[in-house]
Amino acid sequence: MRVDLHMHTTLCRHATGTVDEYIAQGQRMGLDIMGFTDHNPMPEWYDTAARMYPEQLPTYVQWITEAQARTRTPRILLGLEADFFPGTEDAVREQIDTYDFDYIIGSVHPFGGWIDFAAPGDPEDLCRKYYSLLEKSAQSRLFDIIAHPDLVKHWAPASESVWKPLAARALDAVAESGAALEYNASGAYKDIQEVYPNPVILAMARERGIPIAFGSDAHDAQHVGRGLDNGLKVLAELGYDSVVAFDKRSRQECPIDLDEPAGVYLDSE
Numbered sequence: 001m002r003v004d005l006h007m008h009t010t011l012c013r014h015a016t017g018t019v020d021e022y023i024a025q026g027q028r029m030g031l032d033i034m035g036f037t038d039h040n041p042m043p044e045w046y047d048t049a050a051r052m053y054p055e056q057l058p059t060y061v062q063w064i065t066e067a068q069a070r071t072r073t074p075r076i077l078l079g080l081e082a083d084f085f086p087g088t089e090d091a092v093r094e095q096i097d098t099y100d101f102d103y104i105i106g107s108v109h110p111f112g113g114w115i116d117f118a119a120p121g122d123p124e125d126l127c128r129k130y131y132s133l134l135e136k137s138a139q140s141r142l143f144d145i146i147a148h149p150d151l152v153k154h155w156a157p158a159s160e161s162v163w164k165p166l167a168a169r170a171l172d173a174v175a176e177s178g179a180a181l182e183y184n185a186s187g188a189y190k191d192i193q194e195v196y197p198n199p200v201i202l203a204m205a206r207e208r209g210i211p212i213a214f215g216s217d218a219h220d221a222q223h224v225g226r227g228l229d230n231g232l233k234v235l236a237e238l239g240y241d242s243v244v245a246f247d248k249r250s251r252q253e254c255p256i257d258l259d260e261p262a263g264v265y266l267d268s269e
């Protein structure tokens with residue numbers, strides 16, 4: 001099955017395309033299931049620039065619910081990408097409980113002050129902070145999927161001897177929590193030119209039996225399903241025979257079938 005569980009809407013103010021344009025591209029990509037996961041509202045002290053405002057959450061839910069009603073294929077899921085940061089858990093839990101989400105992606109992003117971009121400090125220290133937050137995000141049990149698990153590589157290019165043990169601890173917490181880990185293809189199209197997570201971390205996830213969710217992290221309708229064909233191949237080579245989807249917070253296995261026809265990209269990049 002072809003599943004993409006990570007895409008945005010214009011409500012976050014840094015994505016383009018209508019919900020219907022995303023769905024049309026999902027159809028061209030031959031997706032069976034696609035999930036919208038726009039950036040959740042967060043407390044003002046944390047960040048308001050990169051996400052919908054609190055009063056827009058009902059609008060977002062309405063957009064996706066209406067899209068579900070008028071779309072046969074792919075099946076549309078109502079998800080949310082929620083940031084994790086200590087002190088915001090109660091607010092996030094309240095949002096999650098207010099609506100009938102199919103799943104919640106938990107993300108550690110560079111907000112909340114754990115990175116000072118003016119004085120980023122040493123990469124090892126940043127890695128320690130990041131992976132400790134990632135570990136705590138899993139321990140919070142708020143999320144069904146832990147997103148782009150080595151995002152910190154953008155700001156903290158560190159050697160493997162530094163990040164590997166930190167990532168291993170975080171993955172232990174993910175395995176313990178029962179959450180899935182995201183294979184997020186978008187990194188391959190950024191300067192870093194590598195999906196999240198890197199192959200070492202992905203192999204460690206496999207060793208721990210952690211299920212994988214595929215996400216294009218599309219912020220543009222053209223990018224729905226981008227990287228899926230390669231991602232499924234990589235996962236199959238590692239020994240995964242399925243990726244996951246969700247229905248009202250309950251996890252479903254979606255078999256990987258490499259013989260299914262590849263999608264049609266419109267993107268000329």
Ligand code: ZN
Nearest residue numbers: 008014039219
């Ligand atoms: Zn975004």
Ligand code: FE
Nearest residue numbers: 107109147148
């Ligand atoms: Fe994210």
Ligand code: FE
Nearest residue numbers: 006008081217
């Ligand atoms: Fe995202």
Ligand code: ZN
Nearest residue numbers: 081107147217
């Ligand atoms: Zn994201």
